Amino acid sequence: xxxxxxxxxxxxxxxxxxxxxxxxxxxxxxxxxxxxxxxxxxxxxxxxxxxxxxxxxxxxxxxxxxxxxxxxxxxxxxxxxxxxxxxxxxxxxxxxxxxxxxxxxxx
Amino acid sequence: xxxxxxxxxxxxxxxxxxxxxxxxxxxxxxxxxxxxxxxxxxxxxxxxxxxxxxxxxxxxxxxxxxxxxxxxxxxxxxxxxxxxxxxxxxxxxxxxxxxxxxxxxxxxxxxxxxxxxxxxx
Numbered sequence: 001x002x003x004x005x006x007x008x009x010x011x012x013x014x015x016x017x018x019x020x021x022x023x024x025x026x027x028x029x030x031x032x033x034x035x036x037x038x039x040x041x042x043x044x045x046x047x048x049x050x051x052x053x054x055x056x057x058x059x060x061x062x063x064x065x066x067x068x069x070x071x072x073x074x075x076x077x078x079x080x081x082x083x084x085x086x087x088x089x090x091x092x093x094x095x096x097x098x099x100x101x102x103x104x105x106x107x
Numbered sequence: 108x109x110x111x112x113x114x115x116x117x118x119x120x121x122x123x124x125x126x127x128x129x130x131x132x133x134x135x136x137x138x139x140x141x142x143x144x145x146x147x148x149x150x151x152x153x154x155x156x157x158x159x160x161x162x163x164x165x166x167x168x169x170x171x172x173x174x175x176x177x178x179x180x181x182x183x184x185x186x187x188x189x190x191x192x193x194x195x196x197x198x199x200x201x202x203x204x205x206x207x208x209x210x211x212x213x214x215x216x217x218x219x220x221x222x223x224x225x226x227x228x
Binding site for chain 1: 144151152153157166167168202207212214215216218219221
Protein backbone atom coordinates (compact mmCIF):
# COMPACT_ATOMS: atom_id res chain seq x y z
CA UNK A 1 0.00 0.00 0.00
CA UNK A 2 1.04 3.58 -0.63
CA UNK A 3 2.88 5.25 2.24
CA UNK A 4 3.81 8.79 3.16
CA UNK A 5 6.86 9.04 5.38
CA UNK A 6 7.41 11.75 7.97
CA UNK A 7 10.06 12.12 10.70
CA UNK A 8 8.66 11.13 14.12
CA UNK A 9 9.61 14.42 15.71
CA UNK A 10 11.08 17.82 15.03
CA UNK A 11 12.19 20.27 17.70
CA UNK A 12 12.87 23.99 17.62
CA UNK A 13 13.25 26.85 20.05
CA UNK A 14 10.78 29.74 19.92
CA UNK A 15 11.56 32.02 17.00
CA UNK A 16 13.51 29.38 15.12
CA UNK A 17 12.43 27.56 11.96
CA UNK A 18 10.97 24.06 12.01
CA UNK A 19 10.78 21.95 8.87
CA UNK A 20 8.63 18.84 8.54
CA UNK A 21 9.08 16.62 5.52
CA UNK A 22 6.63 14.26 3.85
CA UNK A 23 7.99 11.80 1.29
CA UNK A 24 6.12 9.59 -1.13
CA UNK A 25 6.71 8.12 -4.55
CA UNK A 26 3.65 9.77 -6.12
CA UNK A 27 4.10 13.21 -4.60
CA UNK A 28 5.62 14.79 -7.71
CA UNK A 29 2.17 14.31 -9.27
CA UNK A 30 -0.07 14.87 -6.27
CA UNK A 31 -0.97 17.77 -4.03
CA UNK A 32 -0.28 17.37 -0.34
CA UNK A 33 -2.51 18.62 2.44
CA UNK A 34 -1.21 19.34 5.95
CA UNK A 35 -3.10 19.00 9.21
CA UNK A 36 -2.32 20.17 12.72
CA UNK A 37 -3.61 18.15 15.63
CA UNK A 38 -3.37 19.34 19.19
CA UNK A 39 -3.81 17.00 22.11
CA UNK A 40 -7.35 15.74 22.54
CA UNK A 41 -8.67 17.50 19.46
CA UNK A 42 -9.55 16.55 15.91
CA UNK A 43 -7.06 17.27 13.14
CA UNK A 44 -7.45 20.66 11.48
CA UNK A 45 -6.60 21.44 7.87
CA UNK A 46 -3.65 23.76 7.96
CA UNK A 47 -2.26 24.41 4.49
CA UNK A 48 -2.17 22.87 1.02
CA UNK A 49 -1.26 23.35 -2.63
CA UNK A 50 0.31 26.74 -3.27
CA UNK A 51 0.19 27.81 0.36
CA UNK A 52 -3.58 27.83 0.39
CA UNK A 53 -5.44 27.25 3.59
CA UNK A 54 -8.48 28.09 5.65
CA UNK A 55 -8.83 31.73 6.59
CA UNK A 56 -6.81 32.71 9.58
CA UNK A 57 -3.82 30.49 8.92
CA UNK A 58 -0.74 32.30 10.24
CA UNK A 59 1.75 33.38 7.59
CA UNK A 60 4.55 31.59 9.42
CA UNK A 61 3.30 28.33 7.88
CA UNK A 62 4.36 27.59 4.30
CA UNK A 63 4.85 24.61 2.02
CA UNK A 64 7.35 23.77 -0.68
CA UNK A 65 8.15 20.72 -2.74
CA UNK A 66 11.10 19.09 -4.40
CA UNK A 67 10.76 15.83 -6.22
CA UNK A 68 9.13 13.23 -4.00
CA UNK A 69 9.37 15.35 -0.84
CA UNK A 70 7.04 18.09 0.35
CA UNK A 71 8.12 20.29 3.26
CA UNK A 72 6.00 22.18 5.77
CA UNK A 73 7.98 25.07 7.21
CA UNK A 74 7.13 26.98 10.36
CA UNK A 75 9.10 30.22 10.33
CA UNK A 76 9.35 31.73 13.78
CA UNK A 77 8.01 28.85 15.83
CA UNK A 78 5.70 29.71 18.71
CA UNK A 79 4.82 27.68 21.78
CA UNK A 80 1.29 27.31 20.43
CA UNK A 81 2.64 25.44 17.39
CA UNK A 82 3.48 22.42 19.54
CA UNK A 83 1.30 19.70 18.05
CA UNK A 84 1.27 16.68 15.77
CA UNK A 85 1.39 17.40 12.05
CA UNK A 86 0.17 15.03 9.35
CA UNK A 87 0.49 15.18 5.59
CA UNK A 88 -2.20 13.69 3.36
CA UNK A 89 -2.38 12.75 -0.28
CA UNK A 90 -3.97 10.02 -2.37
CA UNK A 91 -2.88 6.90 -4.15
CA UNK A 92 -3.52 5.90 -7.75
CA UNK A 93 -6.91 4.38 -6.89
CA UNK A 94 -8.18 7.58 -5.29
CA UNK A 95 -7.84 6.33 -1.73
CA UNK A 96 -6.68 8.98 0.66
CA UNK A 97 -3.48 8.38 2.61
CA UNK A 98 -2.18 10.08 5.74
CA UNK A 99 1.47 10.33 6.65
CA UNK A 100 2.92 8.75 9.75
CA UNK A 101 2.87 12.05 11.62
CA UNK A 102 5.46 14.39 13.13
CA UNK A 103 5.44 15.74 16.65
CA UNK A 104 6.69 19.31 16.80
CA UNK A 105 8.38 20.03 20.09
CA UNK A 106 8.94 23.64 21.06
CA UNK A 107 11.98 23.77 23.35
CA UNK B 108 -21.64 27.98 11.76
CA UNK B 109 -20.35 25.11 9.66
CA UNK B 110 -20.55 21.99 11.77
CA UNK B 111 -20.50 18.21 11.63
CA UNK B 112 -21.41 16.11 14.65
CA UNK B 113 -20.87 12.37 14.88
CA UNK B 114 -22.85 9.93 16.98
CA UNK B 115 -23.47 6.22 17.31
CA UNK B 116 -20.23 5.07 18.85
CA UNK B 117 -20.04 2.77 21.82
CA UNK B 118 -18.90 -0.59 23.10
CA UNK B 119 -19.48 -3.53 20.78
CA UNK B 120 -18.39 -7.15 20.94
CA UNK B 121 -15.99 -8.62 18.38
CA UNK B 122 -17.92 -9.67 15.30
CA UNK B 123 -20.62 -7.14 16.00
CA UNK B 124 -22.00 -4.27 13.96
CA UNK B 125 -22.51 -0.57 14.52
CA UNK B 126 -23.86 2.34 12.51
CA UNK B 127 -22.34 5.76 12.90
CA UNK B 128 -24.19 8.93 11.95
CA UNK B 129 -22.98 12.43 11.18
CA UNK B 130 -25.38 15.35 11.20
CA UNK B 131 -24.23 18.41 9.30
CA UNK B 132 -25.28 22.04 9.40
CA UNK B 133 -24.24 25.48 8.22
CA UNK B 134 -23.39 24.50 4.65
CA UNK B 135 -25.02 23.03 1.56
CA UNK B 136 -24.43 19.36 2.36
CA UNK B 137 -25.65 18.14 -1.02
CA UNK B 138 -22.78 19.93 -2.80
CA UNK B 139 -19.92 18.31 -0.91
CA UNK B 140 -18.19 14.98 -0.91
CA UNK B 141 -17.76 13.57 2.58
CA UNK B 142 -15.36 11.18 4.29
CA UNK B 143 -14.90 9.08 7.39
CA UNK B 144 -11.54 8.98 9.16
CA UNK B 145 -10.58 7.10 12.30
CA UNK B 146 -7.78 7.41 14.79
CA UNK B 147 -6.77 4.58 17.07
CA UNK B 148 -5.35 5.46 20.49
CA UNK B 149 -1.85 6.87 20.14
CA UNK B 150 -1.88 6.51 16.34
CA UNK B 151 -2.26 8.84 13.40
CA UNK B 152 -5.44 9.34 11.39
CA UNK B 153 -6.51 6.56 9.04
CA UNK B 154 -8.79 7.49 6.14
CA UNK B 155 -11.65 5.01 5.75
CA UNK B 156 -14.05 6.06 3.04
CA UNK B 157 -15.31 8.82 0.79
CA UNK B 158 -18.67 9.41 -0.87
CA UNK B 159 -19.33 11.94 -3.60
CA UNK B 160 -22.05 14.57 -3.28
CA UNK B 161 -24.61 12.56 -5.24
CA UNK B 162 -23.53 9.15 -3.91
CA UNK B 163 -22.44 8.14 -7.40
CA UNK B 164 -18.99 7.09 -6.22
CA UNK B 165 -17.84 5.49 -3.00
CA UNK B 166 -14.21 4.71 -2.18
CA UNK B 167 -12.89 2.62 0.68
CA UNK B 168 -9.59 1.89 2.37
CA UNK B 169 -8.42 -1.67 1.92
CA UNK B 170 -8.69 -2.31 5.66
CA UNK B 171 -12.47 -1.83 5.64
CA UNK B 172 -13.52 -2.86 2.14
CA UNK B 173 -16.33 -5.37 2.34
CA UNK B 174 -17.03 -4.62 6.01
CA UNK B 175 -17.92 -0.92 6.06
CA UNK B 176 -20.46 0.92 3.92
CA UNK B 177 -20.71 4.68 3.56
CA UNK B 178 -23.98 6.34 2.65
CA UNK B 179 -25.73 9.69 2.87
CA UNK B 180 -29.15 11.29 2.97
CA UNK B 181 -28.98 14.67 1.27
CA UNK B 182 -32.55 15.53 2.21
CA UNK B 183 -31.67 15.23 5.90
CA UNK B 184 -28.03 16.41 5.75
CA UNK B 185 -26.83 13.12 7.19
CA UNK B 186 -23.79 10.93 6.57
CA UNK B 187 -23.59 7.33 7.73
CA UNK B 188 -21.02 4.59 8.21
CA UNK B 189 -22.34 1.06 8.61
CA UNK B 190 -19.72 -1.22 10.15
CA UNK B 191 -19.82 -5.02 10.27
CA UNK B 192 -17.50 -7.79 11.48
CA UNK B 193 -15.83 -5.48 13.95
CA UNK B 194 -12.58 -6.51 15.63
CA UNK B 195 -10.49 -4.97 18.40
CA UNK B 196 -8.35 -3.39 15.64
CA UNK B 197 -11.34 -1.21 14.79
CA UNK B 198 -11.23 0.47 18.20
CA UNK B 199 -10.75 4.17 17.51
CA UNK B 200 -12.26 7.61 17.47
CA UNK B 201 -14.25 7.94 14.26
CA UNK B 202 -14.45 11.32 12.57
CA UNK B 203 -16.80 12.63 9.93
CA UNK B 204 -15.12 15.16 7.64
CA UNK B 205 -16.07 17.39 4.73
CA UNK B 206 -14.01 17.25 1.55
CA UNK B 207 -12.91 20.60 0.20
CA UNK B 208 -15.15 21.87 -2.56
CA UNK B 209 -13.77 21.80 -6.06
CA UNK B 210 -12.27 19.59 -8.69
CA UNK B 211 -9.21 17.54 -7.90
CA UNK B 212 -9.11 18.51 -4.25
CA UNK B 213 -8.98 15.94 -1.48
CA UNK B 214 -8.33 17.94 1.65
CA UNK B 215 -10.69 17.62 4.60
CA UNK B 216 -11.64 21.07 5.82
CA UNK B 217 -14.33 20.45 8.42
CA UNK B 218 -14.08 17.77 11.09
CA UNK B 219 -16.35 16.71 13.88
CA UNK B 220 -15.33 16.04 17.45
CA UNK B 221 -15.43 12.30 16.82
CA UNK B 222 -17.32 9.38 18.27
CA UNK B 223 -15.52 6.58 20.09
CA UNK B 224 -15.92 2.96 19.05
CA UNK B 225 -14.58 0.30 21.37
CA UNK B 226 -14.56 -3.32 20.25
CA UNK B 227 -14.08 -5.63 23.18
CA UNK B 228 -15.62 -8.66 24.82
